[in-house]
Amino acid sequence: MAEKKVSILNAFKTIIWPKRTIVFVGLLLIAISKAASFVTPIASRYLIDDVIVKKDINMLKYLVAGVMLAIFVQAVTSFLLTRILSVQAQYLISELRAQVQKKVLSLPIRFFDNTKSGALVSRIMSDVEGVRNLIGTGLVQLVGGIITAVVSLILLLDISVFMTLFTFIPLIIFSIIALKAFKIIRPIFRNRGKINAEVKGRLTETLGGIRVIKGFNAEQQEQHVFELGVDRLYQNVKKSLTTTAFMTSSSIFLLGIATTSVMGFGGYNIIEGTLTVGQFVEFTVLLGLMIAPIVQMSNIGSQLTEALAGLDRTEELMNMVAESNEEERTITLDSIVGRMRFSDVSFSYEEDKEVLHHISFDVKPGEVIALVGSSGSGKSTIAGLAASFLNPNSGVITIDGQDMSKVNLNSFRQHLGVVLQDDFLFEGTIRENILFPRPDATEDKLLQAVKAAYVDEFTSRFDDGLDTLIGERGVKLSGGQRQRIAIARAVLADPKILILDEATSSLDTESEALIQKSLAELTKGRTTFVIAHRLSTIRKADQILVIENGKIAEQGTHDELIAAEGRYYNLFTYQARI
């Protein structure tokens, strides 16, 4: 994936500007809040110089009332800031997550072959959280901090130019160090997101493949891989911590110098009579008011940096090309009969490594076409092309005479159904799993599908029938039962074109018979591409393509191919893997 940085300008344009009203309200609130924060230090000068020295009770009342009011204003603005900005930021995060997920789902299958799903989960869920710091309190605090620092500076200069300059030099040095540090930290944060995603991705795979890991006694190996991953994460955090630690310690040192100067010069000026005690106290409190946001800014700065890094990655993803190009794919298929033709189709996953060479064949509507051949010969690739998951490098695939590369993918896929080897069932009830391609199907249709796939044969034995929970928290189903649910799902979807990857696992004869019967029901009247592993399926196919090394080695019906005594005959007679 190409590295691409979103400039702050870009983040401003796409995230902050559309929410300008809310950000403006936030800025207004922070300005009010900060203005109120100056009341206490100013009041403290009057308290010492006027109220205490001149014993002015009347003024004391005004001072106390003023300070109370200021504190009340600060409390209210702080509540509103969090309430308005943080809620808005969280809303934006959920909106962005939905957008990113939509984008991810629109990417071609090839993308998913090359990207860990754990990494994608982190892209969708974590990376967009940076918005919280842009729209939320981060940016506003930064602006608030700047306002406070500038106003304090003016007030400080008003009290004593000399003292201010002396305290200011260390602060300038600190700011320069902080800016340099951010430059170092930003790429570290960027990298952290990547490492996090990789480690999470591997962990998800480890947990998903626990049977294989335990089966091969490979826990140690996985532990090792994970330890390396968390160590990379640790090294990354360590690097950023070193920089932050350096920043913190230099801030302590430089601020110490500033404080010492204030003590020295302040004490001297009071003795000399050029500074009142009240002014001295005001100066000290104001200095604190100015320094606090500067120190805080280093924190906010790194938050903003992290936010921008996360958004960089989101932007990268959002710029990827979706599989369906609506401008090129202009043909809409409202209804189809299901005639498919491959004309001189070649395909390669990687450049210069062609895996299918000049494939041509015709499938009539409703025909079952069996793809057989040794492992790696290209059967799944042909099925992938027929399902529009892949696009040919050269040659043309047509559906009902229309060039598939010009057909709108959604309009084609509404006529498509897939039943794959390791079919995907998710947490939920059996009913939900069958209904998922057609959530609005009537109960009648659902029951028909359930019957056709012989799902009722086992659900009738469950107390909750079709509403039985499956998955982690539910009942565990056998391979054959899972397959039948997948078949029922396809029957309900009622596609015109069906891609069927027959399971290789052998089932007991009874299950096998039920699956065969339900498959016969499913393929009736549908153009079916079946990656066939069972003799019974192949025998019944209208057409068999024997694929070898990405080419069609033989083509015909079972009887024709047996009579020809060629490759198929050999596969068949030697009971090789077909």
Ligand SMILES: Nc1ncnc2c1ncn2[C@@H]1O[C@H](COP(=O)(O)OP(=O)(O)OP(=O)(O)O)[C@@H](O)[C@H]1O
């Ligand atoms: N995502 C991919 N990226 C790169 N090469 C791939 C990819 N998928 C498959 N291939 C290669 O393409 C060739 C054909 O693979 P394909 O999966 O179509 O074979 P198959 O006949 O279905 O095999 P099997 O019966 O083992 O599933 C193989 O050489 C394989 O290594």
